[in-house]
Amino acid sequence: MVPANQWIKIKAPATVANMVCGFDILGFAVNNPYDEMEMRWMERNSNEPSITIINIDTYQLPTDPEKNVAGAALYALLEEYEALKNGNAKIKFEIKINKLIKPGSGVGSSAASSAGAVVGANYLLGNIFSKDDLVRFAMNGEKIASGVKHADNIAPCIFGGVTLVRSIFPLEIVALPSPQLHVTIVHPQIEVRTSDARSILRQQVQLKDAIKQWGNIAGLVAGLMKSDYDLIGRSLEDVIIEPVRSILIPGFDELKLRCKQAGALGGGISGSGPSIFMLSKTKDIAEAVEKEMNQLYESIGLPHHTYVTTINQAGVEITE
């Protein structure tokens, strides 16, 4: 257990959920962007709040811990911690959040806060919880952010690498090995609300489309585990979600086409968008892909950010 009052520093990576064909089940972490946090624990008197949140960025996210995703995740952890200690351990957390992952960009900004907070808290308390427990706690943050307890950003944020959420109830995360992959992300500065991106989906799908989709999912998992880049590329196809959601993202089809012509293995919408990601075999290709993204969005005058990065294998890290 880290001594009371001693600050630790935390680095929580951005994540790409869905991974094209793996809607709600696949995701991976990236090395850039990431959130930074500082955190400490102290003993708590019975009339004190158990969580204090200090935002040191400019996004003006709620500091009321019941409305803040990190707060909701920490409450879930604290409740279980105090139950484990039979109510004899009254503690409180202070957390400073420097959000470098823009909220609403579709690369797991809320997941980074939730996951970073519970991994940090667990470290302070002597790592008493498993990674599966931490995912479970952090999912309470996702519920605040999007109304749904989903784990497809939380899981890769905590485990690092590529993760499969085989089942939500009961929760089962499977870490999937992957070869070196370079990731290019573009964030067009438009707003796509996760709840809107969910509500436009059809609740029924054609069996023949579902079969195509599970062929691609199986192909993607096999490709990652065999380090077969071409198989990964061919499997990055989504016949169910992308055709519906991509209409919310300006220039999507053209962008995807140009990125693949520039050598990308494939890619698609990151989470529920608006960010788009592409996977490439080399850094040079990932940079050529970034150039295509910049050119396209400059030509239509859409403000945007890009990142060229790699898959993050570590997940949330305690850096100090």
Add this chain to the structure above:
Amino acid sequence: MVPANQWIKIKAPATVANMVCGFDILGFAVNNPYDEMEMRWMERNSNEPSITIINIDTYQLPTDPEKNVAGAALYALLEEYEALKNGNAKIKFEIKINKLIKPGSGVGSSAASSAGAVVGANYLLGNIFSKDDLVRFAMNGEKIASGVKHADNIAPCIFGGVTLVRSIFPLEIVALPSPQLHVTIVHPQIEVRTSDARSILRQQVQLKDAIKQWGNIAGLVAGLMKSDYDLIGRSLEDVIIEPVRSILIPGFDELKLRCKQAGALGGGISGSGPSIFMLSKTKDIAEAVEKEMNQLYESIGLPHHTYVTTINQAGVEITE
């Protein structure tokens, strides 16, 4: 190229399609039962038939090569062979089929004939076609048998082991590594026509069920490739096809329950049934599972056969 008139012997394994959650995409070959064939090639005069089929079993399957699955597969191969030779190679095949896999049992009887025939023909001709080509030819046999050009039995029969049909058009087969698995199969002596088993399926599925299914497919592929038996077992769950098709098979739910209680990892309907398969970690468990199957079907007075076998890694073999 094998000299003209010289007979070769062929062994073509039974196969289990779907593998519970992988409807139309996954399948594996088993070491028992299997079909035996003999085959030779000869030069052909222009007025002679190019394929002669001799059945040496008692099933009275058609010997007209246009109506016989092996014949249809061989026609497809011959057409491409003669085109490759610019029409200068006129040859004919004679094939004797000893069917040991009962037609209609749901363990790839038609696939074994089609796949065995084209692998044999390819061997006679000096192995000029790839395995992917052979799958393509053999699918013509499946079209005769069930009306649909599916590859989920053909692929494991030709490749051996566990296979993924990532895509049918264009055809892409991915061989999946798997750990040692013991297989118990029970064939209750009832008739389930593949076309009936297809027609009762709903053409639309709930998105939430599709998501569960692709979690399990990804889990099964990862479990096979990681040799994680528990993950394989947990992933052998089908929320879409089995609930509909299992009503065609007497005692299905009870049988599955008892087999799992006896230690099976999991299992389900083989192909479109009526056979049921179970996977186990050891031979002892596979035999205990067989005992449960026998007891249940004896108690309800249903004639049946059982097999205790293992996954066949070789696919169709030339034995002489």
